[in-house]
Amino acid sequence: MYSFKDDYSELGHERVLTNLLKISNKQLDGYGMDIISAQAKELIKNIFCMPNADIHFLSGGTQTNLVFINSVLSSIEAVIAADSSHICVSECGAIEHNGHKILTALNKSGKLLPSDIEAICAEHINEHRVKPKLVFVSQSTELGTVYTKKELENLFETCKKHCFYFYIDGARIGTALVTDNDVKPEDFSALCDAFYIGGTKNGSPLGEALCIINQNLKNDFRYYLKQHGAMLAKGSLTGSCFKTLFEDNLYFDLARYANKMSQKLAKAFTNNGYKMFTNSPTNQIFPILPNKKIEELQKFYKFHVWEKIDDNNSVIRLVCSWATDENEVDRLIAVL
Amino acid sequence: MYSFKDDYSELGHERVLTNLLKISNKQLDGYGMDIISAQAKELIKNIFCMPNADIHFLSGGTQTNLVFINSVLSSIEAVIAADSSHICVSECGAIEHNGHKILTALNKSGKLLPSDIEAICAEHINEHRVKPKLVFVSQSTELGTVYTKKELENLFETCKKHCFYFYIDGARIGTALVTDNDVKPEDFSALCDAFYIGGTKNGSPLGEALCIINQNLKNDFRYYLKQHGAMLAKGSLTGSCFKTLFEDNLYFDLARYANKMSQKLAKAFTNNGYKMFTNSPTNQIFPILPNKKIEELQKFYKFHVWEKIDDNNSVIRLVCSWATDENEVDRLIAVL
């Protein structure tokens, strides 16, 4: 049965895997100090216009979030995040396992607002509660939505006002960058203290590229990588994947294709009179369907039922990727 | 400059990488629940004669050690290990970061003895000290040596007597299995509570196969995987690597080649009158050389200077692998 469950069902783009094969036998330095990783980092620094960033390649999103956040916070410091955040509901308490409370605000279509930060600050004023210190958002969000440049600027401004760090989870940053949203790759270095560029959900068999902008957060990061078991002995594995993704625009081409497929689906749902739970221009869409219709679609396709709207209707999540078969998209549209 | 520094300088065996390319576009279940991982697990269960083992694929050795040990121990429980163990000196305090003290004994050529366990037990008898609960050894050891079947049986016996768990780090288990040592793959399920089969150091771009034998340690392990960021979204990556390694004996062939190269070197050192620091039949050898000689070799080859013997002599470590170029071995021998 064809799956629209997620964007990590297929192992990786052919070009990415072919380039791995090409270095099969080559002697390279271990632990991420190899020349291929260095080349991949240069490519990313150029494209994102951040010559001074420190870049580290990790295996997956949960790992990247937990290692970075743990490297930044002392044990009395806490994270502020939307209640829908990946770190809150999809990482098995990894942040708490490392000792940090997550202070949550009710999400607005997946987003966190500056006013949420202010409200949490007002309640955390002495040692009977933890100290908020890092604000976490995702671009695009868990609900497919995208922060505008102004929204990110306002969040960063609020963070700076309180001496907080601002960190952007970019597991699906590619799909956000190829919408007509106004945030460009070159903006990130002025919009946050750190962010990561997701490979796993955009054509790589594994790998996220953590980009640390804030000079104060760079020191000792390799110690944290090692301590958390996140430093691959063969760093050229992730290095090569990212090198391929950022040569010849492959990363953006793949994201563009994923969005194109999901938006084709979205349009079809709308044309058929269905409402969307959020206004997502990216590769995850959330149509609201009658439960009967959902059951019907489940006979042909795999996807997540996201949440209940009322006794008769629910939200589903459909995800497209670089590997989505357009024929299957068309077939799904046909059965709507 | 050619390197004998380690066994993870080359990305992976061609067959392993080619098989990744073959599944590039195939839709597979995420998080290690895919069919290819299932097939890899079946192969391993058959070869190691452990139909009831739970197998999980992780990315690297440090990660495997920390996730497994953390899944097994409560916060007052401690590990017993040789002072030369990987967890003591090469994992950046990962075990302690997760809350567990490591109680060390002076290694004997890299080994831990039952009497070491007994001595530590005698000193840990009440709540002013931690409770030892898990015994950690490596096969082969950090010094290239190999435990005999009897030695492992005695260690396991001692563990059972004290209700301890016995865990074997098999980062280089392949090289141990293809010596003329008497421990066979089918022995492991009766020799320990858990062990892992190293992929990274034997031809795979990444991956270790943790095998949990003891029924009591199986529950909830996937939660620990997830919580530590050790669950790859695309589990077919490691699954496919292990499937290839355990089809057609590739795993053992690669280990045999690595040992053959290192033993060729070892013989040459011995023939030239050099002593060895340990009696290693595996792919890591530790010749003792005059410092002058070491400096000379360093002009042509990369390797680790392991430790000082006296003012004029030191131990070096030379490591061979599945990818070692025999011409370079011969050239090194020629300059001895």
Place this chain on the structure above:
Amino acid sequence: MYSFKDDYSELGHERVLTNLLKISNKQLDGYGMDIISAQAKELIKNIFCMPNADIHFLSGGTQTNLVFINSVLSSIEAVIAADSSHICVSECGAIEHNGHKILTALNKSGKLLPSDIEAICAEHINEHRVKPKLVFVSQSTELGTVYTKKELENLFETCKKHCFYFYIDGARIGTALVTDNDVKPEDFSALCDAFYIGGTKNGSPLGEALCIINQNLKNDFRYYLKQHGAMLAKGSLTGSCFKTLFEDNLYFDLARYANKMSQKLAKAFTNNGYKMFTNSPTNQIFPILPNKKIEELQKFYKFHVWEKIDDNNSVIRLVCSWATDENEVDRLIAVL
């Protein structure tokens, strides 16, 4: 300025402190193994009818909660609690520092309901989220309310159904036991897996008596005490305090006096037409007052402004204790 801020402003009841002086010079075993602590435990076991309970004396409530919860949960296991719980908002993230997420439900007058537990269970079904394992409530609650016997039975039933532990924070258990609520001391051993009897907030200079009922949770607890720095070298300090509190009913007499004072205040507020935020029969009351009135009272008394109701009205918290001066109560009533 007289304070109604809390029930721990005065060091301790004269009889408690006098009895400390009496043992000033007596040689006693260390670390809680002394004869006086043993006598105190016997008294408590008799009064609460729990001959098989394990009792440990700790210094304070935060410490008791964190040590007990950490002794019970593995790192993937989580706590379920009302959002108003002491562990959520008044313990500086101690539970999370020890690695455990707290899953919260909106409180109902300070209480958690069985349906809250069920709702959280329904959302925590696989390894992408933590495993709930312990349910935490307080008797009396942070809002002064008291669970009935039936309510506690239903919560415990729900816990047992899911194989969860049920733990009751009794920082103010005394004030709950002397209301006309139907939960009696002898009920606790059948109502939960563990609870603690608060000394600090009822006449003792320090000390909470943790009572572990569930046999499976008793082992190794002294290790956790020691590891968290919670094992006093001179355990006779807390032992003697509890011995005095539970001789001649002092504990209950002090709680009864505290309630009497607060209910005298509550009645006066009601008689003056003020509403109460919660229906509290215990020593903490929460009148809703016009902000003007609050400012007026603040000229004469210290107390907490609890939360805003609307632009003109707020809830305040007034707390009475064993040491409250009835003259001050009467004077406060006079200025209402």
Place this chain on the structure above:
Amino acid sequence: MYSFKDDYSELGHERVLTNLLKISNKQLDGYGMDIISAQAKELIKNIFCMPNADIHFLSGGTQTNLVFINSVLSSIEAVIAADSSHICVSECGAIEHNGHKILTALNKSGKLLPSDIEAICAEHINEHRVKPKLVFVSQSTELGTVYTKKELENLFETCKKHCFYFYIDGARIGTALVTDNDVKPEDFSALCDAFYIGGTKNGSPLGEALCIINQNLKNDFRYYLKQHGAMLAKGSLTGSCFKTLFEDNLYFDLARYANKMSQKLAKAFTNNGYKMFTNSPTNQIFPILPNKKIEELQKFYKFHVWEKIDDNNSVIRLVCSWATDENEVDRLIAVL
């Protein structure tokens, strides 16, 4: 049976306990912000000539060590200590539970030397091992010995060279200060980054006074106190104990008496031809006795058998305190 096991068998000096009784009913601010704690801190700052120190009162030594060390170190940072240190062998892995490895050096009569620090530094140079960051010593040591001023200066110098923190556990600092050693109270503020003054082992029912000298380590410490359950609601308890101890020289008088008793014993052992395991001028002495003699003494006195010397002889530990009965000292001497 009379005990020479330790210096915490008696609850507390009469004057200390009497002063607690005097404030039984007084309303005081909670959580250590009371006027009596403030007065106690002033006394200590004056006597130790450290007007800018931050002082916090904690309950016991293990708690003080773990809270302070955890407040100072990030999770990749480690402690350097002698293998005989209290944190290594008597605190149930508390430092490791909080995530920090302890790097040990073989003690020299209980002491750590600058060369030990250098040797550990030489081995910890990259991310495969933890980063040493704090050096821990005790004054007096676990073996009763005392660092000279020069020795402490050299240790501090070595720490500053490596940007390490230097922390002195002063559980028995009183007994060190009243020997003819050249370290005076006024020296500490220039000899370390932080130290603590032990109350529990010198006449107080509980309490240690942590003194933070280094400005950079002061911030947020109250958060750590709270998070570890180490902040007493009734801080006046420890505050009053320390106020009494540092009024009228009581603290030093008590320590002097303890030393006098132990040295009387030591002299008697020496006069009877017994050797001492360490040269201790303080209240713990370590005679080496034939096992026969030890058994004989055990019929009349409680004490620790410290360690085996050979098949026929062992070291015992005898501890005197402010409360030691001189008649018992004389009786013990009589049976030598």
